[in-house]
Amino acid sequence: MINGISTSLSGLLAASTRANTAANNIVNAYNTSTPVGGDASTAALRTSRAYVPQKVVNSSQKNGGVIATKVPVNPSSFNVFNPDNPVSNEQGFVSIPNVEPAVEFAELIKAKNAYKANIAVLRTLAEIEETAVDIIK
Numbered sequence: 001m002i003n004g005i006s007t008s009l010s011g012l013l014a015a016s017t018r019a020n021t022a023a024n025n026i027v028n029a030y031n032t033s034t035p036v037g038g039d040a041s042t043a044a045l046r047t048s049r050a051y052v053p054q055k056v057v058n059s060s061q062k063n064g065g066v067i068a069t070k071v072p073v074n075p076s077s078f079n080v081f082n083p084d085n086p087v088s089n090e091q092g093f094v095s096i097p098n099v100e101p102a103v104e105f106a107e108l109i110k111a112k113n114a115y116k117a118n119i120a121v122l123r124t125l126a127e128i129e130e131t132a133v134d135i136i137k
Helices: 002-027 040-045 101-136
Strands: 054-060 066-072 077-081 093-097
Touching: 002 054, 002 066, 002 101
Parallel strands: none
Antiparallel strands: 054 066, 077 093
């Protein structure tokens, strides 16, 4: 029973990590930065570091459950031609994070479904415990 609870709780934490990571990627999908070697006069308009998108890798724990680990996406950004952007370099390019919003929304759906499944397991375990207690009485 305890292993089931522990496994489901680790699944809930993994789903939460997946959802938070996907949400951060979506929010920062269109943040721009100057490509390496960009114009120093626009330094105040850009952050000191471009957003590095992340993905979640799940791995099994020895005694059951899962660990969600965030790892950076590689390549983290790509350059697009946008000469009107204030942070574009001399050639008119800006760097944007390597984020595909449709994929990130799919990750949110996967996280939601994993969360629902783990909650269902916890509810079932609670019902089993309640039934066992009733039998003992």
